[in-house]
Amino acid sequence: MGFKADGSYFRRVVPSPQPKRIVESDAITALIQRDHLVICNGGGGVPVVEKANGYRGIEAVIDKDLSAALLAYQIGADALLILTDADAVYLDWGKPTQRPLAQVTPELLRGMQFDTGSMGPKVAACCKFVEACNGIAGIGALVDGAEILAGNKGTLIRN
Numbered sequence: 359m360g361f362k363a364d365g366s367y368f369r370r371v372v373p374s375p376q377p378k379r380i381v382e383s384d385a386i387t388a389l390i391q392r393d394h395l396v397i398c399n400g401g402g403g404v405p406v407v408e409k410a411n412g413y414r415g416i417e418a419v420i421d422k423d424l425s426a427a428l429l430a431y432q433i434g435a436d437a438l439l440i441l442t443d444a445d446a447v448y449l450d451w452g453k454p455t456q457r458p459l460a461q462v463t464p465e466l467l468r469g470m471q472f473d474t475g476s477m478g479p480k481v482a483a484c485c486k487f488v489e490a491c492n493g494i495a496g497i498g499a500l501v502d503g504a505e506i507l508a509g510n511k512g513t514l515i516r517n
Contacts, residue, residue, distance in 0.1 A: 373418045377425045381406065381413065383432040390433065399425050423483035431490050437507060438487040438495040440480045445499040447477060447513040461514045464488050484515045492517055 361368040380386070382398065389396045402420035406413040423440060430438040446458035449470065459467075464485035472478040477497075484495035498505075498512020506512035 374421065375405070375418055377402070377420050377428045380425070380429045380432050383429060386429070387433045399429050421479050421483070423479040424486070427483035427487040427490075427495075430487055430493075434491075436493050438484060438493065439503055439506060440484060440495070440497045441500040441503055441506075442480065442497065443499070444477065444497075445502065445512060447472070447481060447497050451477070459513045461509060461516070463517060464515060467515065488515050488517060 360371050362371045380399065380403070386396050386398055399422070402422040402425045405416050405418040405420050407416055426440065427438055429435075446460070447462075447467075448456045448458050450456045451473070467481050467485055470481075472481050480497050484497060487493060487495050493516075494507070495515040496506035496512050497515070502511040506514065
């Protein structure tokens with residue numbers, strides 16, 4: 359681990375492993391089944407390793423979008439909705455030719471390029487979820503959540 363220049367400041371560089379399992383998924387499922395609103399997995403969660411005497415935190419960051427997809431899969435969710443400041447996934451983002459993708463398959467998305475610092479992880483997470491459980495996933499603006507799931511706004515991803 360080291361440090362990396364970030365403008366006039368420095369930030370610590372730590373590993374970013376793929377999430378393997380959401381440790382608390384059984385507790386989360388139990389709360390959902392009892393009609394609780396569960397806020398969890400914030401920022402990708404706290405990365406831990408299992409030792410003989412329990413779990414130990416490690417210096418790492420886990421991608422929040424991949425963690426959300428894994429949690430949705432583990433709890434048996436029908437849909438994964440990633441809400442962001444963009445109103446949809448766009449082809450040619452930031453160019454005069456940009457255009458939103460309304461409904462698309464994971465296969466088609468995997469053949470496209472997206473910014474690794476913003477939309478790329480969201481698209482990858484949604485593709486993993488849809489391919490793992492044949493559910494649906496959506497990406498779009500927070501205010502459009504219900505409309506995204508209905509296929510009227512944002513980007514809906516399904517097989």
